Amino acid sequence: MADDHKGRVDELSGVETTGHSWDGLEELNNPMPSWWLYTFYASIVFAIGYMVLYPSWPVGGEKDHLKGTLAWNARDAVNKAVKDAAAAKDPMVKKLMATDISAVRNDKALARFAGRSGKAAFGDNCAPCHGSGATGSKGYPGLVDDDWLWGGTLEQIQHTIKVGIRSEHDETRNNSMAAYGDDELLDKTKILNVASYVLSLSGHGKEVGGDIAAGEAVFKETCVSCHGPEGKGMQKQGAPNLSDDIWLFGGKPADVIATITHGRKGLMPTWEGRLDEATIKALAIYVHNRGGGQ
Amino acid sequence: MNSPVSKPEPDITFFEEHKKVYPKKVSGTFRQIKWAILVLTLGVYYLLPFVRWNRGPNAPDQAVLVDMHHTRLYFFNIEIWPQEVYYLTGLLIAAALLLFMMNAIAGRLWCGYLCPQTVWTDLFMSVERFFEGDRRDRLALDNGKMTVSKFFKKLGKHFTWLMIAWWTGGAWVLYFNDAPTTVYELATFTAHWEIWMWIGILTASTYLFAGIAREQICIYMCPWPRIQAAFTDDEALNVTYRWDRGEPRGSVKTNKALLAEGKPAGDCIDCNQCYEVCPTGVDIRKGLQLDCIMCGLCIDACDSVMHKVGKPHGLIAYDTDLNIERRLKGEPEQYHPIRIRTVAYAIFIAAIMGGMAYSLMHRETFGLNVLHDRNPLYVKLSTGGIRNAYTVRLLNKERETKRFAIGIEGIEGITLKVIDIDNYKDGKAVVEVEPDRTREIRVLAFTPKGTKVGVSNPVTLTLTDLDTGIVSKTSDYFKGPRP
Numbered sequence: 132m133a134d135d136h137k138g139r140v141d142e143l144s145g146v147e148t149t150g151h152s153w154d155g156l157e158e159l160n161n162p163m164p165s166w167w168l169y170t171f172y173a174s175i176v177f178a179i180g181y182m183v184l185y186p187s188w189p190v191g192g193e194k195d196h197l198k199g200t201l202a203w204n205a206r207d208a209v210n211k212a213v214k215d216a217a218a219a220k221d222p223m224v225k226k227l228m229a230t231d232i233s234a235v236r237n238d239k240a241l242a243r244f245a246g247r248s249g250k251a252a253f254g255d256n257c258a259p260c261h262g263s264g265a266t267g268s269k270g271y272p273g274l275v276d277d278d279w280l281w282g283g284t285l286e287q288i289q290h291t292i293k294v295g296i297r298s299e300h301d302e303t304r305n306n307s308m309a310a311y312g313d314d315e316l317l318d319k320t321k322i323l324n325v326a327s328y329v330l331s332l333s334g335h336g337k338e339v340g341g342d343i344a345a346g347e348a349v350f351k352e353t354c355v356s357c358h359g360p361e362g363k364g365m366q367k368q369g370a371p372n373l374s375d376d377i378w379l380f381g382g383k384p385a386d387v388i389a390t391i392t393h394g395r396k397g398l399m400p401t402w403e404g405r406l407d408e409a410t411i412k413a414l415a416i417y418v419h420n421r422g423g424g425q
Numbered sequence: 426m427n428s429p430v431s432k433p434e435p436d437i438t439f440f441e442e443h444k445k446v447y448p449k450k451v452s453g454t455f456r457q458i459k460w461a462i463l464v465l466t467l468g469v470y471y472l473l474p475f476v477r478w479n480r481g482p483n484a485p486d487q488a489v490l491v492d493m494h495h496t497r498l499y500f501f502n503i504e505i506w507p508q509e510v511y512y513l514t515g516l517l518i519a520a521a522l523l524l525f526m527m528n529a530i531a532g533r534l535w536c537g538y539l540c541p542q543t544v545w546t547d548l549f550m551s552v553e554r555f556f557e558g559d560r561r562d563r564l565a566l567d568n569g570k571m572t573v574s575k576f577f578k579k580l581g582k583h584f585t586w587l588m589i590a591w592w593t594g595g596a597w598v599l600y601f602n603d604a605p606t607t608v609y610e611l612a613t614f615t616a617h618w619e620i621w622m623w624i625g626i627l628t629a630s631t632y633l634f635a636g637i638a639r640e641q642i643c644i645y646m647c648p649w650p651r652i653q654a655a656f657t658d659d660e661a662l663n664v665t666y667r668w669d670r671g672e673p674r675g676s677v678k679t680n681k682a683l684l685a686e687g688k689p690a691g692d693c694i695d696c697n698q699c700y701e702v703c704p705t706g707v708d709i710r711k712g713l714q715l716d717c718i719m720c721g722l723c724i725d726a727c728d729s730v731m732h733k734v735g736k737p738h739g740l741i742a743y744d745t746d747l748n749i750e751r752r753l754k755g756e757p758e759q760y761h762p763i764r765i766r767t768v769a770y771a772i773f774i775a776a777i778m779g780g781m782a783y784s785l786m787h788r789e790t791f792g793l794n795v796l797h798d799r800n801p802l803y804v805k806l807s808t809g810g811i812r813n814a815y816t817v818r819l820l821n822k823e824r825e826t827k828r829f830a831i832g833i834e835g836i837e838g839i840t841l842k843v844i845d846i847d848n849y850k851d852g853k854a855v856v857e858v859e860p861d862r863t864r865e866i867r868v869l870a871f872t873p874k875g876t877k878v879g880v881s882n883p884v885t886l887t888l889t890d891l892d893t894g895i896v897s898k899t900s901d902y903f904k905g906p907r908p
């Protein structure tokens with residue numbers, strides 16, 4: 132409880148007290164420094180000016196507020212910033228559209244622009260499946276290695292991004308790996324044998340436990356049309372190379388058997404219409420430059 | 426205490442109300458030293474930007490220039506790139522050590538003589554004295570009513586202060602822009618608004634710090650008085666009132682009378698001159714205190730008083746408390762400016778400066794900075810080999826286009842490829858870099874199938890200047906899968 136005293140002058144400091152005493156503790160009445168007060172008054176004046184100019188107070192219903200005489204709002208500011216950024220990029224975008232994709236590398240500034248915008252577009256659109264480092268994961272191809280299903284040249288990459296794989300695009304890249312087991316095209320033994328043969332192409336066949344020679348016969352009959360006589364695949368049809376160490380759906384015996392039994396139908400959407408032509412071009416250049424491009 | 430001489434105790438207060446300080450004019454050795462330093466430092470500060478230095482074509486000809494736009498720092502024949510900012514770090518460390526050394530030898534030499542706050546305040550005070558007269562006149566002027574003459578004195582002072590402050594800011598921007606061009610632009614009001622803004626900021630701060638706030642900057646705002654307390658020791662010289670000689674103080678008459686009665690009397694005649702000349706309003710007779718910037722002006726004041734009353738100089742002098750004790754005990758004084766501490770500082774400073782000078786003289790005019798890809802660290806290839814990728818920035822500090830060959834070594838059979846480069850020579854990629862520029866390239870390194878590659882292998886990237894054959898190297902790592 133504060134007892135109210137009249138302000139008195141403290142002997143020790145010679146300063147007047149506020150006149151309040153809490154259990155005998157008193158407070159000296161040293162006024163605010165004037166610079167502090169003036170700063171405070173100045174901020175009040177500033178606040179009034181701010182309220183007049185800028186949106187400030189929620190009046191007139193739940194979603195309404197004072198607009199301020201400048202009628203500034205954050206959404207317009209963002210839209211304008213986006214528009215300005217697009218306008219600033221416009222000359223480079225036009226140049227990128229006009230330049231043949233394989234000639235972009237000859238113009239250092241343009242190549243840098245394509246690399247940078249490709250990187251941004253990749254992070255926004257491609258990274259969810261292919262990974263932020265474009266390393267891919269099971270079922271989602273890595274884009275950094277030198278193994279390409281549909282071809283790794285600039286033009287091929289650009290086309291794949293444009294039309295997608297098994298997408299809604301009319302010219303989509305498409306093929307089918309049949310479900311040889313589910314559709315009873317091959318019985319279990321034959322699947323085991325052919326899996327053994329396929330893995331033997333990259334030096335792993337023995338651990339599967341099937342008859343490699345018998346598997347080879349099945350392969351010649353059933354698989355060569357797409358994967359080729361030596362299992363090296365065929366990029367025209369998107370048929371993977373089976374003789375290397377890179378496996379989109381896993382290279383363990385069980386993975387390979389599962390692939391043959393149930394078939395595979397990976398899907399990549401078409402980006403035409405969702406991304407503009409320049410962005411697709413930039414993306415192709417960025418992906419190509421990760422290191423695997425051909 | 427048995428001794429008839431006792432050390433005066435300082436009063437302790439909890440709240441310090443600001444009292445305006447009216448330092449009196451003083452002349453003497455230390456004042457002269459301070460004038461000399463003032464003329465020298467301000468002269469350098471205001472004129473240095475105009476000194477020219479020929480660096481050939483395509484380079485600024487200003488001797489000292491911080492070129493923010495091109496991120497270059499020029500200091501006579503030295504050119505510093507942002508990549509070499511460690512030279513500035515080294516300079517700052519050496520400067521800090523120099524400060525410690527000065528402190529160990531003679532206290533706040535920096536504060537008293539060299540600090541910009543002190544130098545500009547000194548200049549502003551002499552302007553004040555020019556318009557308003559010495560201490561007595563200024564006190565009278567401030568206590569008196571506003572008159573036409575007072576108004577014009579104040580106007581003249583503040584106007585001159587603002588002019589000096591403006592030129593202080595004006596000189597500052599010249600260190601960041603070509604000086605003659607900028608002066609011309611300022612004179613024709615065509616300078617960039619940022620230049621005006623910086624001049625404005627520095628005008629305001631100079632006027633405020635040197636004209637208005639003055640000693641309050643030293644006492645309340647500056648961290649150095651607090652820090653320096655940690656770097657002083659018993660042997661460091663400080664501006665000291667030799668109370669062993671001065672006490673008990675008293676007017677010439679009183680003390681004469683005391684002496685006549687056979688009682689002790691000190692040399693201090695209690696004339697308060699030391700207090701009146703002090704720019705921070707300190708009475709040094711209360712002992713060493715935080716507010717004292719050790720400018721030595723009270724030494725000058727007291728010395729001239731001692732001269733008048735026919736006593737020896739040095740009642741206030743650079744001295745130590747240890748010596749006061751020694752004299753009280755009748756022992757001889759001792760001074761140790763050279764001791765382990767100061768020698769150690771000197772060695773550190775010499776080592777840092779020497780190291781920097783050596784590396785400046787031997788630094789390369791080109792080089793490469795390497796950044797290993799973080800995601801992925803390595804890529805397994807269909808051939809069975811492994812690939813790593815690096816982002817490499819090539820630096821060409823020369824004023825002509827250079828051709829470099831970049832190679833990699835450290836692992837048997839390692840080869841390299843640079844994105845968008847088709848020109849290879851002996852397994853190295855040939856890359857051109859424009860004059861005074863950097864160039865970023867993407868380097869791919871491959872090991873063939875079957876090469877044993879551990880998780881992390883040291884490799885060296887080499888950059889060969891194809892004109893001179895000089896090689897610059899940077900080490901990095903080649904990453905591989907866990908075995």
Ligand code: SF4
Nearest residue numbers: 703717718720721723
């Ligand atoms: S006490 Fe003496 S040395 Fe210290 S600031 Fe004052 S005049 Fe300068």
Ligand code: SF4
Nearest residue numbers: 693694696697699727
């Ligand atoms: S100037 Fe010297 S004599 Fe005068 S009061 Fe100060 S210490 Fe004493």
